[in-house]
Amino acid sequence: ADSLRHKAEARGLVYGCAVKSRNLRDDAQFRAAVANEAGILVPEYELKRQFIQPEPNRYDFAAVDFILQSAARDDQKARGHTLAWYDANPAWLPNALNDSTTAAAKAKLLTEYIAFVTKRYAGRMHSWDVVNEAVEPDNGRSDGMRSQSIWYEALGEDYIPLAFHAAKQADPHALLFLNDFGVEAPIRWNDRRRKALLNLLDRLKSKDVPVEAFGIQGHLHPYRDGFDAKVFARFIHDLEGYGIKLMITELDVSDRGGPDDPQKRDADVAAVTKDFLNVALESHQTLGVLTWGLTDRYTWLSTSDKYKWPDGQLPRALPLDGILARKPMWDAISNAFDLA
Numbered sequence: 323a324d325s326l327r328h329k330a331e332a333r334g335l336v337y338g339c340a341v342k343s344r345n346l347r348d349d350a351q352f353r354a355a356v357a358n359e360a361g362i363l364v365p366e367y368e369l370k371r372q373f374i375q376p377e378p379n380r381y382d383f384a385a386v387d388f389i390l391q392s393a394a395r396d397d398q399k400a401r402g403h404t405l406a407w408y409d410a411n412p413a414w415l416p417n418a419l420n421d422s423t424t425a426a427a428k429a430k431l432l433t434e435y436i437a438f439v440t441k442r443y444a445g446r447m448h449s450w451d452v453v454n455e456a457v458e459p460d461n462g463r464s465d466g467m468r469s470q471s472i473w474y475e476a477l478g479e480d481y482i483p484l485a486f487h488a489a490k491q492a493d494p495h496a497l498l499f500l501n502d503f504g505v506e507a508p509i510r511w512n513d514r515r516r517k518a519l520l521n522l523l524d525r526l527k528s529k530d531v532p533v534e535a536f537g538i539q540g541h542l543h544p545y546r547d548g549f550d551a552k553v554f555a556r557f558i559h560d561l562e563g564y565g566i567k568l569m570i571t572e573l574d575v576s577d578r579g580g581p582d583d584p585q586k587r588d589a590d591v592a593a594v595t596k597d598f599l600n601v602a603l604e605s606h607q608t609l610g611v612l613t614w615g616l617t618d619r620y621t622w623l624s625t626s627d628k629y630k631w632p633d634g635q636l637p638r639a640l641p642l643d644g645i646l647a648r649k650p651m652w653d654a655i656s657n658a659f660d661l662a
């Protein structure tokens with residue numbers, strides 16, 4: 323039957339997923355499913371600085387190159403995740419920042435890395451998550467910025483323009499994203515995140531920072547947070563006002579807290595996927611959807627103390643189940659593309 327890749331392409335959209343290089347390499351069945359269903363890939367963790375630059379003068383691109391070669395072979399696009407993040411940095415970096423005595427020296431530790439990595443893949447990346455998870459309203463700051471970040475501590479909010487300009491200069495063709503989570507649900511802490519992000523976008527746009535797109539991660543927790551199409555549609559509408567592209571960059575739907583019957587959870591997951599994507603794909607600025615993984619077999623949720631099932635059963639959070647069979651969520655994504 324048809325694939326999510328073709329369903330998306332038929333509507334001028336793209337569908338794809340995050341992959342781990344070891345799964346592509348070692349699991350032929352999984353590799354075939356990815357080749358069939360995905361039109362774009364993103365390395366789930368291998369393109370984070372912790373893995374790319376383990377030592378100040380040692381870079382390791384092997385895993386990312388493997389993923390990009392696999393994508394090229396299957397005529398898939400690729401996107402980069404992520405250049406400036408508070409997490410997944412190598413242990414030597416905070417010390418190097420602290421030892422740098424001038425703002426210029428600190429800035430170079432960000433911009434030279436971005437220039438080097440982005441230039442290496444110039445022309446091969448559909449897009450980059452240049453800055454990931456920049457806000458954290460629960461930090462108590464009136465501007466809602468995530469101040470507990472090595473980049474914010476070193477450079478203040480200026481790290482964001484520095485990152486975007488460095489990426490733009492290194493690969494003018496890649497679409498540059500600001501990427502974040504917790505903007506999808508009708509709850510107070512999502513309200514605060516949405517507000518902080520819109521205020522940040524106002525400041526960046528007023529300084530002509532090349533933020534060309536916004537990534538809505540889409541880690542949904544329907545049983546914990548619920549979903550309200552009107553609230554989410556208002557945020558999409560607010561984002562559209564910046565004239566930027568939109569993308570769902572990390573969709574998965576945690577079934578923790580759901581009923582014992584897995585079939586019931588599958589139906590609930592499919593229902594919220596349908597409602598969520600119908601809103602997201604209604605915007606003509608939305609480019610497409612990536613799920614954070616393709617199959618429950620490899621979801622990061624199993625490794626998360628907060629979201630894994632205590633009895634060790636697989637989270638039912640992605641389009642394919644643990645034996646790579648399509649679930650109701652697959653149908654919900656497929657139908658959402660048909661309606662787009």
Ligand code: G3I
Binds near residue numbers: 539
């Ligand atoms: O495989 C290596 C192992 O060889 C090494 O010895 C070990 C040393 O720490 O790391 C292992 O890699 C782990 C990797 O996942 C692959 O399993 C890392 O420890 C672990 O930190 C990493 O977690 C990733 C996490 O981001 C932090 O980078 C998850 O896979 C990934 O799903 C998760 O993805 C994030 C997005 O980047 C941002 N949005 C939220 C999303 C979910 O948390």
